[in-house]
Amino acid sequence: MSAVIDTASWILILAGGVFSIVGGIGLVRMPDFYTRVHAASVTDTLGVVFILLGLGLQAGWTLVAAKLAVIALLIFFTSPAATHALAKAALGRGLEPLLAEENPSLKR
């Protein structure tokens, strides 16, 4: 039973690391601010959830697992809100998407 939980937590933590690196690569290579927002949200949701779930499996039913759940809930609710505020502030300041010239419906 312990080996099963260990293997599951390894897989979850490694998947979280892979997803966070994918988000970082997208953050560097995407061409436009709005596409970079999309890439960064991969790190903010999937990477966080996978890594914290893996750590929680290692911790078992203890206070540590409760703290991990608090951190996961905090990031899971506030990070999309911050991303939304960021995109809305950028649009309000007049930063236009890359394809706005060809597709006028994307303009504000």
Next chain:
Amino acid sequence: MFAAAVIALLVTLVLALARAIAGPTVFDRLLATNTCGTVAVLLLSTIGFLTGRPDFLDLAIVYGLLNVVGTIAVLKFFRYGSLGE
């Protein structure tokens, strides 16, 4: 295993810092800073497990709260030009 996660998070941190340095607009830099904050929370939790001291989780909670408040404050400044009355 924890060391692999720490290395992956450090790579992500370097990539986000590259975007924060290179970013053409201020919003790119803010996005990269937000990602840096999230990665720092994860890094604190993972290092706590790596060194066998889960007390680091309290620091991670505080850092997550500070990250959110900082991002919202800077965004409000850039949206309205001031932090309010």
